[in-house]
Amino acid sequence: MDNQEIRNAGLKVTLPRVKILELLENSTQRHVSAEDVYKLLLDRGEEIGLATVYRVLTQFEAAGLVTRHNFEGGHAVFELDRGEHHDHIVCVVCGKVEEFMDATIEQRQREVANERGFEMADHSLIIYGRCNEHKDN
Amino acid sequence: MDNQEIRNAGLKVTLPRVKILELLENSTQRHVSAEDVYKLLLDRGEEIGLATVYRVLTQFEAAGLVTRHNFEGGHAVFELDRGEHHDHIVCVVCGKVEEFMDATIEQRQREVANERGFEMADHSLIIYGRCNEHKDN
DNA sequence: ACTCGTAATGAAAAAGATTCTCATCTCAAT
DNA sequence: ATTGAGATGAGAATCTTTTTCATTACGAGT
Known part of the structure; x- marks a missing residue:
């Protein structure tokens, strides 16, 4: 434990x-x-x-x-840390945070790093936006 | 000007x-x-x-x-801001920062946001890795 | 160019987040 | 139980950023 x-x-x-x-x-x-x-x-x-x-x-x-x-x-x-990696999407109005994991993005990140001679160790991706309840404002 | x-x-x-x-x-x-x-x-x-x-x-x-x-x-x-949007890839050993832009990732981000009821306003993506000269270490 | 109201600035204080110091205490190996 | 290294708590210190407020500068209208 x-x-x-x-x-x-x-x-x-x-x-x-x-x-x-x-x-x-x-x-x-x-x-x-x-x-x-x-x-x-x-x-x-x-x-x-x-x-x-x-x-x-x-x-x-x-x-x-x-x-x-x-x-x-x-x-x-x-x-x-609960093992499974994920990124975040944050509402810029209310601050609500949701998690997501997108294989395509993960994959492309690794490729982008390699194309530039880097070996990816980690990454931080945060999407900022307005959630359902705050799309207007 | x-x-x-x-x-x-x-x-x-x-x-x-x-x-x-x-x-x-x-x-x-x-x-x-x-x-x-x-x-x-x-x-x-x-x-x-x-x-x-x-x-x-x-x-x-x-x-x-x-x-x-x-x-x-x-x-x-x-x-x-010089017009062209870009993300960053940082070497965790020497601190070197390179910029990149990947249409696939940009596109998927927008989709991921929409899938979750968000309207993407912005995002921050930083890849951490080891650059050419520091892949060993 | 001159006047004038509004917005901008500078200095210092304040606020907020994080780290450091150091005397005291606690874990865990004996 | 003893003991020493490592951990803790309280407060001071540090660092970043914001706020306050008296003073100053911009620019619209003359």
């Missing part, structure tokens, strides 16, 4: 780390900022310092447990 | 705006942060306040003159 994942990451199994990982697994929000994590933990009665939240999230990222996204808004959001 | 572009954006033609636009056109760096712009202007002997640089860049973005990128690093970078 959690403890093993943390251990595998080469980190000591501490209460803050366990609680943060639990929260990421159980939260209804898929994309949370450090501040979000801090507050959600408070709601659950866990008083874990904000600095620790930042530290742990950064460590989880380095360990490949979570991914950090630099969406717009001046702050990073984190997402628990 | 510049003045007209600024006027077309619905902005008054002021010295700071002209100087910043000039700098973006002549700079060798394609991607500059607000801080970069501020310092490059200082180097040229133009003392324009940092707050003004932020304001003007934001206005230029709203006017479609420049694009704001949220690369990693905790700060935004701006790039002068």
